[in-house]
Amino acid sequence: MHSLSLLEFNLALSFITEEYAMSLTFQNSLCTFPTDFRAVEAFCLLTDNAESTYSPKTSNDLWFHNPALCYIHRYLAYNFSGRRDALAIVSKTELFFLWCIYTGRPVNLGYWFALQFEHVIKAKRPLILGSLITQLLFSLHGSNVHISDLHVACQADPLDARCLDSMGLLLGTPSSFRFVPLSVRSTPSERVFRQQNQNDAPAPVQSQPTLTIEQ
Template identity: 30%
Template sequence: MYLELILELCSTFHLQTVMIELDDPGTVQFGLDGFVCQLSVLEFGVALGLYIEKFIGDDDFSALHFHIHYSPSKYWMALVPASATYDPSRSNAIALSPSLRYLHAILAHTLTGQRESTGIVNTHDAYFLWSMMHGHIFDIAYFIALAIRHQTERHRKGAICMGPYVPCLTRYFGLLNTAAQSSLLTLIDQISP
């Protein structure tokens, strides 16, 4: 069942990135267990269990950043001051400090889903690490949607790394109709990289 849900989500996932306003995060659309779901990125974050209603109503929530506003080279230079120019396909994680390398490995095995290339610091990784280092707060749901979109692009080859996202969505939409299905997805959720 889990594999079917992942394949359905991956084959139907669409992130609307045409912005109406500068910081309009767009919408997410996907199929799951035969249902077509269309959510704002904010609602998607709630469905993933990232945000609660109280946090969403907070004044600070509207100030979350949805876009990478600077060149990845600037983030890289802040992370590795003595480094040469940034290249998203070649910039090596070994250049990072030990604590940032550790955080990068966690990102690569979870959020950014690049388990096969943990030695490379891609554009989103550089942004996430810089954000953590500087206390820059951003909308994680938007970047998870971007990561899922990247996983589902047609030219992408390799392992599909969806982490806990599918179990979270199935629970949110009440698509688990038996205790056995719920237990199985809970177990998968706990062992997902």
């Protein structure tokens, strides 16, 4: 059995470097909701709508004014919170993370990850964030195998255009795509990187794709 301090836990998961661990930024990183975090005000800030109201059970990310926030939220909902449905719903903790990103507040990721572990154990739910579990195992026991050489189920999902596309956040073609408009999601048939029909000719090799963000 291993017992790790919060600092050691952060280092083992590669959330921080040893140099960053000595900084005041890390020492002052948030391990709880600060007094100036107010969920209703934070949600209004992210949606850019003074009339927005917030409920952790019904409020969703469809009206976030920045597509990147929606992208990050879907990743948090699926990987950190472990939800497989209602991915658009914004929990208070997810809203807090997004608020911290938007306002530039440092967060102690190791603490929040450990707290999520505790919730998973108490609820007897399956473990989430499998790639980080693998990273933790490697850090504690050591291995000569690179994480990218593991079975696909053990690897980290890349945060790339294909991930965005799978969330329904892109439109266009593989060579030129853009974020969907506010409150819109692309359908499976509109996916930029959708699977080609077996009868279709293979697509020609494209140059580096470009991403357009429409105002």
